[in-house]
Amino acid sequence: MLRLVIGNKNYSSWSLRPWLLLQGLGIPFEEITLKLDTPEFAREIKRYSPAGRVPVLLDGELAVWDSLAITEYLAEKFPDLSVWPSDPAARARARSVCAEMHSGFASLRSALPMNVRASLPGCGWSMAVQADVDRITGIWTDLLERSGGPFLFGKFGAADAFYAPVASRSATYALKLAPEALAYRDRILAMPAMQQWCAAGRAEAEFLIHDEPYSRAP
Numbered sequence: 429m430l431r432l433v434i435g436n437k438n439y440s441s442w443s444l445r446p447w448l449l450l451q452g453l454g455i456p457f458e459e460i461t462l463k464l465d466t467p468e469f470a471r472e473i474k475r476y477s478p479a480g481r482v483p484v485l486l487d488g489e490l491a492v493w494d495s496l497a498i499t500e501y502l503a504e505k506f507p508d509l510s511v512w513p514s515d516p517a518a519r520a521r522a523r524s525v526c527a528e529m530h531s532g533f534a535s536l537r538s539a540l541p542m543n544v545r546a547s548l549p550g551c552g553w554s555m556a557v558q559a560d561v562d563r564i565t566g567i568w569t570d571l572l573e574r575s576g577g578p579f580l581f582g583k584f585g586a587a588d589a590f591y592a593p594v595a596s597r598s599a600t601y602a603l604k605l606a607p608e609a610l611a612y613r614d615r616i617l618a619m620p621a622m623q624q625w626c627a628a629g630r631a632e633a634e635f636l637i638h639d640e641p642y643s644r645a646p
């Protein structure tokens with residue numbers, strides 16, 4: 429059985445990506461949760477990954493770390509599932525938008541950290557954040573037009589999982605989205621797996637000050 433090491437569901441956007449991919453594709457796995465910013469995290473993560481970060485996918489003795497490497501591993505292990513689209517051009521586009529998320533959108537990611545349980549309308553907004561939001565919603569609109577939806581490449585896959593934390597952030601920070609982007613955002617948030625992740629995130633009690641730039645410690 430595959431195992432996925434993840435961080436707090438309220439905060440860990442990188443953990444959400446492979447977790448949602450596994451869930452959305454119906455791949456069975458066990459979850460190992462390590463609470464971020466704790467001595468236990470620092471101690472335990474070394475057992476799983478030399479990189480010291482979550483997510484980590486464990487397949488027997490093999491540890492695969494980093495969300496993009498995990499995604500590629502799953503695509504190779506489950507070639508009949510829609511991790512990537514089957515059409516080569518669509519697959520190249522899917523890899524491009526995942527790589528763009530993986531290495532980009534620094535303004536959005538730093539000013540609007542994922543925080544499932546919070547409601548912070550308008551917090552963190554800047555022109556740079558808006559430029560990231562515009563680019564992301566441009567990606568969504570273009571891909572949905574090409575594929576016809578309901579997901580970015582028709583069937584649910586890696587690209588949807590990579591942008592799922594933006595769906596969560598757009599709810600937390602009440603981002604203004606065009607109707608097509610809003611409808612896609614709502615489809616992601618309505619996925620049973622996404623609801624399950626968010627419910628678990630809301631139930632968590634940890635407060636990480638570095639991830640809460642607009643709140644006071646309780």
Ligand SMILES: N[C@@H](CCC(=O)N[C@@H](CS)C(=O)NCC(=O)O)C(=O)O
Binds near residue numbers: 481482
């Ligand atoms: N590029 C990595 C990023 C992973 C990452 O930054 N994970 C954060 C949690 S969301 C982490 O493990 N932080 C713990 C630490 O840095 O001590 C990926 O795509 O998996």
